[in-house]
Amino acid sequence: MSENNSQQPRKPSKPSNKTRSHTPVKGATIDDLRTKSIEELVAMATELNVEDPNELKRQDVIFEILKAQTAQGGFILFSGILEIMQV
Structure with a gap:
């Protein structure tokens, strides 16, 4: 009994109805928003x-x-430190 471990090629994913560009929509970062007044x-x-x-x-x-x-095609941009802990 031999087991076949060959992987099949992935099918291309279906294009979504949402249009999204790789160029971020002009928007504010979290840091920008934190410095603004409530008004x-x-x-x-x-x-x-x-x-x-x-x-x-x-x-x-x-x-x-x-x-x-993000609904308009933008991204959420922020800065900080990402700590990855392995168990």
Whole structure:
């Protein structure tokens, strides 16, 4: 009894209906958003059609702005340190 370990080539994935470019949409980074006043954040959120930004907490406004940017084909950009722990 021999086992066949050959891998079959992957089929190309189906193209999605969403258009996405490799060029980031002009947007703010998390660091940029953290330095803005709540009034500036609400104004940005309003421009991005976030629903009721005046009713949200500051961190929620930032999150909704980031979600709106990614929905328009952007990326979430931030800086920091990534620590990888192996067990």
